[in-house]
Amino acid sequence: MKWIICFLLAFSGSLAADTLAYAPPDFEKDGKTYRFVDFEKAYYSLDVNYSGRSVLVNSQVHFTLAKDGYVIFDSVPNLFDVYLNGKQVEIGDLYLPETYSPARYIQQKLKAGSYVMISKNYINDYVTYEDRRVRMAFWMSDLRDRNFLEQYMPSNFDYDQYQMDFHVSIQETDRPHVLMHNCAAIEETKFSMQLECPSHYNSSSLFFHLFEEGRFVEKLGSYPSIDGRSIPYRVYGETADRLFPRIDGLLKELEGDYGAWPYDSLLVYANTSSGGMEYAAATSTGARALGHELHHAYFARSAHPAGGNAGWVDEALASWRDGGYKVKTSLGPWHETEMASHSPYTRVTDMKAYTQGAQIIAHIDYLVQDVGGLKDFLKHFHAISAYLPFDTESFKLALEQYYEMDFAQLFDTYVYGKRILESEPNLQPMHLPEQKGMHDFTEEELYEIL
Ligand SMILES: [Zn+2]
Structure with a gap:
């Protein structure tokens, strides 16, 4: 590969x-x-x-x-x-x-x-x-x-x-x-x-x-990628001393799971915020969200959602990782969502990605356990989707082709919310979500870290 x-x-x-x-x-x-x-x-x-x-x-x-x-x-x-x-x-x-x-x-x-x-x-x-x-x-x-x-x-x-x-x-x-x-x-x-x-x-x-100039300490490192490149990284900010020693281990974990780091470098703004935000080859983050944001380097900013209805994929995947890649044997009525069925013009991610979304991913992992597990597919999906937009349907199709399995019913029920939409045909547009989860910056906090 x-x-x-x-x-x-x-x-x-x-x-x-x-x-x-x-x-x-x-x-x-x-x-x-x-x-x-x-x-x-x-x-x-x-x-x-x-x-x-x-x-x-x-x-x-x-x-x-x-x-x-x-x-x-x-x-x-x-x-x-x-x-x-x-x-x-x-x-x-x-x-x-x-x-x-x-x-x-x-x-x-x-x-x-x-x-x-x-x-x-x-x-x-x-x-x-x-x-x-x-x-x-x-x-x-x-x-x-x-x-x-x-x-x-x-x-x-x-x-x-x-x-x-x-x-x-x-x-x-x-x-x-x-x-x-x-x-x-x-x-x-x-x-x-x-x-x-x-x-x-x-x-x-x-x-x-x-x-x-002179505002922050800055620490420079270099990570030996599995593909032979040397990846320079720079960590600056108030918490640089704390976050810098964790970079090598996190890159090793992610490369082990999903293949070579998809960029030529990494930039980390290490601050005191409770959450973080991902950018291409960069993140602004506190200690808690560092691994989550680096995971998004593969899914969110390399292979990137084409709009709000695909945003659940990368948040569900990153949250599944945050929870220790647990397997979920079954899903119930609580897991039914319409995360990918909002107006096609929606640009925000449905917050259910972090909760129900992560568990739906954990259940798909259970269904493919005997044929390599879901991380195998995700490595493949990143290889074919790096630096490209994807939507929920292209993610589902790639999944079906990889395992030669039919996921139509699972997606219809838990991701497209077919039953929810049938019982509530006049579902209102999604209201802007409350800030929470890993990317929970308030406006004050964004000014504080400015
Ligand atoms: Zn996230």
Whole structure:
């Protein structure tokens, strides 16, 4: 299996995934056809101005529209000075069908084709200015709506992978800064950074944390991967001393179960929070969630869910690991969920993934115990899905093909909630979940670790 991983690593930059196949369906509303698009490339230039207390983003997004219609994307901050192929356009708001989830669209019907949209916006979330220094981060969450890159600048939905470049300029302060990130640094000084991110990144991949030089201790290590590479890792933050010694053991555990570490490096922001959050080849985490977040490096940020209805898979898998990979011999009525049957436009993960989801996975492990156990399949699934989006159906099909078994009834009952939906045909859209589980940052906590 090793050669497959090497092949994926070598060619991950050029894998042309048909990510639009994983987009939610285009839809009609008030006589207009709204269409999801393919972002190809985005340049984001950030002017971080200490005296002006502002972060201005200049974006240039290249996208392709497959059929005539109105283009949907998202940006929580209001965009201004928006131009499409050189002509000024207006941006509108709408709610995605059967959700409480707002999004943005270009208020002009477009012909199929390639476009360049430029825009400006300010970032006000998770940025502070004090003592001639700026602290800012793009914290993300899959448990809150619109909490990926769109919280900070125009971005596509999480089904899409696209090349992102960033230029960060720190202005009107003489204090040197450091940017922690998970992209390639083309240029990096104390006041200016230019980054190129891998082309398989999507809206939930980027790790971005800016602060003043000298703030944190930093520990550097290197892990000998099973495929012969040496994986450099960097742990920084208040709890770096505690988390650093655990990295080698955790990487060894994960590589033993799921194959070679799917990245060329690892970055860990070790803080005092009770939970954590995963990014591609990076995590922001306290001690409790470290193993959970590193597990997500394989399932969540390498093989990544294409939308909210697939988000249960990686949380159920990581929670199954957290619970010691226990086997569950039977499932009952309590395990019936509709975790994967929310509106196809849902972008958040159903919290039942951590509880019922983990036990459903434990039961599947029981069903395949005599033919190698579920971890065998998961290693295979990562090898075929690394750096690609997946949905619940593609996960189920891969499982069925691997074991030559039929899981239709199990998924219908416990994951798609067929019986629940039959007895409650007018089930309301999922409300935004309460924060809990492994990724339970409150807003105060996110500012505290800024
Ligand atoms: Zn998780």
